[in-house]
Amino acid sequence: MKLPKSYFENLSANKYRAYLKLLPNMQQETAYNFVTLALTFAALSFFGIFAINPTLSTIFSLQKQLSDDTTVDHQLQTKIDNLSSLEQQYNVLGSNLTNIYNAVPQNPEAPLLSAQVAALAQKHTLSVTSYRVTEVQMATNPKNPSVQSFVFLLQAEGKYNDMLAFSSELISLSRLITVESVEMGTNPKNSNLVLTLRGRQYFKQ
Secondary structure, eight states: OOOOGGGGGGOOHHHHHHHHHHSOOHHHHHHHHHHHHHHHHHHHHHHHHHHHHHHHHHHHHHHHHHHHHHHHHHHHHHHHHHHHHHHHHHHHHTTHHHHHHHHSOSSOOHHHHHHHHHHHHHHTTOEEEEEEEOOOOOOOOTTSOOEEEEEEEEEEEOOHHHHHHHHHHHTTSSSOEEEEEEEEEEOTTTOOEEEEEEEEEEEEO
16 A cells, blocks of 8 residues: 555654654664674674685695795706716816826735836836835725825936936836935946936825
């Protein structure tokens, strides 16, 4: 039933207030709707945290693992580059490594050195009258390897220039040799020129 517009104009104050009481309380309804909406959002947030938390934990774990893997990959790449550089240097050395190993052998090899010295003296037409090797240490502590050495003493007769050439070439042998002293004198028995040389040879045990 539709009431005319002038119906409310003719109402008394008491009837008007009675009609207002019949209308819904808009303020209470708005407050109720707001509280309901707020509680709904709170419930969704609360349960959403429990639902999303495992996913977030997985994401953080994967990010950390990715970072660790990246660091390890970088370290491995650095090692690969270093090994590649060492391989290139080794290839550059090539046959020179043989000369390096021969310069400081793993054993004293005193007889081999004696043969080399005798051959060199013969090359320079020197007559070896005396050759002596001092005591050689044959063993060392394997836990503390070190460079060892032994001294050899040589006496030879010949010409002055041949002695100089012999002394100069001696330190150019494949073995690492240092000449510690060189003396020249005369043999009182035959007046021949005598070379007395003290040298040291090195080896690594």
